Amino acid sequence: MPRQTNTRISEPTEDLDVSLLESDQSLETRINDCHRIMRTTFGYSDYKGKQKEIIESAVSGRDVFVLAPTGMGKSLCFQVPAVAAQSGMTLVISPLLALMENQTDGLRRKGVTVASLSSETPANEKTEIHQALSTGDPHFRLLYITPERLAVVEFMKLLQKVYHAKKVNRLVVDEAHCISEWGHDFRADYRRIGNFRDKFPGVPMMALTATATSSVVNDIICSLRMRDPHLFIHPFNRTNLFYEVRYASTDELSKMAEICDYICGLHRKRGKVSCGIIYCRAKNTCNSLSSYLRSKGLAARSYHRGLATGTLAKTFKDWSISGGSDNGGIDVVVATIAFGLGIDNGNVRYIIHYDIPKSFEGYYQETGRAGRNGAPSKCILYYSREDLRYVQRWVTDEIRNRVQKAQDFQYPDPSQRSLTSLEKLALYAENTDVCRHISICRYFGEEIDEKDVLEYCDMMCDVCKYPEKTRRRKEMLGEAPVEFRSVPSRAAHSTAMNGRKRLTDSSTSNDSPLPSSTTAKKLKITGYSKPLVTKPHHSAASLLKPFKAPLMKSRRSITQIAPPPERNSTAPGPELTEEGGLDESELTTLQDVAVSTVSGSMLPEIDIELEEPGSGKIPYVMRRDGMNSIRQTLHGVFMRHEELWDRVKKPLHVSTRANLIALTAIEIEFESILCFSSTSEGYQERLRSKLDALGLLRSEEAWMECTVGQEGYEDAHEAIKILIRLAHPT
Numbered sequence: 001m002p003r004q005t006n007t008r009i010s011e012p013t014e015d016l017d018v019s020l021l022e023s024d025q026s027l028e029t030r031i032n033d034c035h036r037i038m039r040t041t042f043g044y045s046d047y048k049g050k051q052k053e054i055i056e057s058a059v060s061g062r063d064v065f066v067l068a069p070t071g072m073g074k075s076l077c078f079q080v081p082a083v084a085a086q087s088g089m090t091l092v093i094s095p096l097l098a099l100m101e102n103q104t105d106g107l108r109r110k111g112v113t114v115a116s117l118s119s120e121t122p123a124n125e126k127t128e129i130h131q132a133l134s135t136g137d138p139h140f141r142l143l144y145i146t147p148e149r150l151a152v153v154e155f156m157k158l159l160q161k162v163y164h165a166k167k168v169n170r171l172v173v174d175e176a177h178c179i180s181e182w183g184h185d186f187r188a189d190y191r192r193i194g195n196f197r198d199k200f201p202g203v204p205m206m207a208l209t210a211t212a213t214s215s216v217v218n219d220i221i222c223s224l225r226m227r228d229p230h231l232f233i234h235p236f237n238r239t240n241l242f243y244e245v246r247y248a249s250t251d252e253l254s255k256m257a258e259i260c261d262y263i264c265g266l267h268r269k270r271g272k273v274s275c276g277i278i279y280c281r282a283k284n285t286c287n288s289l290s291s292y293l294r295s296k297g298l299a300a301r302s303y304h305r306g307l308a309t310g311t312l313a314k315t316f317k318d319w320s321i322s323g324g325s326d327n328g329g330i331d332v333v334v335a336t337i338a339f340g341l342g343i344d345n346g347n348v349r350y351i352i353h354y355d356i357p358k359s360f361e362g363y364y365q366e367t368g369r370a371g372r373n374g375a376p377s378k379c380i381l382y383y384s385r386e387d388l389r390y391v392q393r394w395v396t397d398e399i400r401n402r403v404q405k406a407q408d409f410q411y412p413d414p415s416q417r418s419l420t421s422l423e424k425l426a427l428y429a430e431n432t433d434v435c436r437h438i439s440i441c442r443y444f445g446e447e448i449d450e451k452d453v454l455e456y457c458d459m460m461c462d463v464c465k466y467p468e469k470t471r472r473r474k475e476m477l478g479e480a481p482v483e484f485r486s487v488p489s490r491a492a493h494s495t496a497m498n499g500r501k502r503l504t505d506s507s508t509s510n511d512s513p514l515p516s517s518t519t520a521k522k523l524k525i526t527g528y529s530k531p532l533v534t535k536p537h538h539s540a541a542s543l544l545k546p547f548k549a550p551l552m553k554s555r556r557s558i559t560q561i562a563p564p565p566e567r568n569s570t571a572p573g574p575e576l577t578e579e580g581g582l583d584e585s586e587l588t589t590l591q592d593v594a595v596s597t598v599s600g601s602m603l604p605e606i607d608i609e610l611e612e613p614g615s616g617k618i619p620y621v622m623r624r625d626g627m628n629s630i631r632q633t634l635h636g637v638f639m640r641h642e643e644l645w646d647r648v649k650k651p652l653h654v655s656t657r658a659n660l661i662a663l664t665a666i667e668i669e670f671e672s673i674l675c676f677s678s679t680s681e682g683y684q685e686r687l688r689s690k691l692d693a694l695g696l697l698r699s700e701e702a703w704m705e706c707t708v709g710q711e712g713y714e715d716a717h718e719a720i721k722i723l724i725r726l727a728h729p730t
């Protein structure tokens with residue numbers, strides 16, 4: 001990776017059309033204006049990191065590439081020149097609406113005129129922005145857009161007007177790693193931003209990211225067609241973050257209880273609420289963990305894409321209230337990666353990864369939400385080989401699909417970077433010898449001599465602070481590390497099994513490799529460890545109690561159970577498709593399901609009744625039918641695959657099984673369907689997808705923890721968790 005960090009202020013390169021630059025003021029005046037704006041508008045007494053040099057380079061008209069750690073203050077690098085310019089606007093491309101909103105709100109509070117254009121912008125606001133653009137000289141200093149906007153012809157025409165009036169000062173690409181197919185957050189529309197250079201020659205560019213390896217940096221520069229960009233590469237190290245890996249069991253209860261204890265302990269120690277984020281891969285895990293934490297008195301809330309936009313906005317707002325629940329806000333957000341990029345709250349004191357992120361970059365980005373005001377903060381990663389194996393399988397499947405597609409359409413072989421990144425994250429987690437700060441920085445290509453460890457870590461990781469303890473803890477992982485293998489490429493397909501090779505081979509990893517000292521300790525990932533069994537924590541007990549199913553009249557009402565039908569009953573339940581879903585011909589409409597359920601003979605008669613709903617938004621009959629459909633589907637699956645009962649790990653009498661299925665159905669209906677539905681249509685939609693997912697219960701994957709991003713499996717696994725929990729009450 002080019003390591004140019006030269007801070008010289010250079011005049012614009014020859015091929016730039018200088019007449020298009022911000023104003024006719026001298027460079028010195030423009031720079032001084034920036035310094036003034038930094039102090040007056042933004043209220044900072046001084047620059048942070050290389051902000052000054054970056055800003056100076058930008059106003060000189062250069063293309064600029066900024067690679068700086070999370071929380072360094074990258075936004076200021078383009079906001080200050082944008083505000084300091086006497087006229088014209090800066091166009092900012094941002095990947096997430098929440099991120100755009102975050103920044104525009106912040107700028108408005110500082111009195112900056114700013115606009116944002118997205119699918120969520122109200123029609124009247126959109127019209128106003130279009131009108132402003134059509135004048136050729138919009139009044140706003142910054143316009144935030146998503147990359148998709150650059151494909152809107154009408155918008156591009158308006159932009160041409162502004163460009164011809166010489167009022168497009170700069171194009172900024174925030175979170176630029178999204179451009180690169182090798183970046184962890186690739187977005188196809190980002191790839192097309194490069195056309196901007198052809199359409200608007202001479203407009204300087206700035207690309208910023210916190211997570212890019214050398215190949216990603218080069219890819220971004222090429223894709224954007226940046227010209228001789230001035231590179232500013234900051235060290236990745238975040239000295240105020242304490243990194244710790246906890247070698248976790250797959251015993252969810254212990255993990256949840258330990259997390260709860262950690263948070264409560266922190267509150268006690270600091271004498272006040274401490275703000276934090278817990279990252280989970282699956283939405284359902286977010287829901288279970290946040291309910292658990294709430295049951296323990298913490299103000300916790302879930303944040304994931306399964307929730308309504310309004311709910312997410314409120315959660316974000318409440319979480320941003322300084323002092324958390326002490327001041328009417330919330331203490332902790334339990335989130336998927338949807339709560340990631342750009343989340344900027346200086347008070348975040350801890351980040352917990354409940355399970356392994358998909359990539360090293362994702363881990364770095366997410367931990368980067370902590371300690372943004374410079375105060376010490378903790379980052380805890382729960383790691384188990386079982387969990388790693390699940391994610392590995394998922395990432396491998398993704399690559400396999402892409403290899404297949406490449407084969408079908410004669411595309412070049414896809415990159416296997418995602419698997420490499422996951423492997424490196426596993427190496428990081430399994431390592432107990434090398435300082436975690438050093439491991440992170442090395443991953444991003446920094447060359448570090450271990451004797452310089454003190455510059456990187458002042459006892460701010462478990463390896464440096466308590467090496468013995470860390471090593472002992474790791475021993476609990478057992479003797480069966482996980483083996484990583486690349487997916488055979490197209491070329492290798494012909495020689496099928498010869499395609500097996502280690503991912504850390506230079507042939508598959510075109511990024512700066514981890515130094516030999518680390519790679520030498522390559523994981524002997526050869527199989528899978530036995531689950532690590534830790535003693536359930538005392539406070540986990542309450543989690544074993546079934547969730548209250550508020551709409552159920554009483555548990556007593558389901559005790560009279562008619563004998564279930566024989567296994568080869570002549571009244572089978574809905575047929576399952578090859579993929580494990582419900583056959584559409586069997587279940588054309590929910591009404592069909594309901595009728596077959598209620599009048600069908602396959603379900604044991606159990607006297608269950610839901611209580612009349614409080615809000616009454618969803619008709620009672622619909623709810624009852626929905627719950628019965630769930631029962632019927634569960635019943636059908638377990639009848640056909642009786643071996644599944646073995647997985648419940650408890651001998652159950654047939655009547656108890658039926659009872660258990662009924663209780664599970666009640667809870668699923670309430671927790672996963674009703675709670676998320678405000679209209680009958682929404683309810684039916686959710687019910688339908690839930691029923692499809694329940695059909696997957698017969699597949700192996702559904703019983704595994706790895707439900708990452710696989711909607712159906714996530715739902716199926718959630719149902720299993722409910723069933724198992726209810727089967728093992730304390």
Ligand SMILES: Nc1ncnc2c1ncn2[C@@H]1O[C@H](COP(=O)(O)OP(=O)(O)OP(=O)(O)O)[C@@H](O)[C@H]1O
Binds near residue numbers: 044068
């Ligand atoms: N010169 C400065 N002095 C003090 N604080 C600053 C300065 N510049 C920025 N900050 C603060 O640093 C924090 C991080 O800024 P910002 O969100 O721009 O970081 P970032 O580098 O974009 O991080 P990420 O990549 O994680 O989104 C913000 O709270 C911001 O107010």
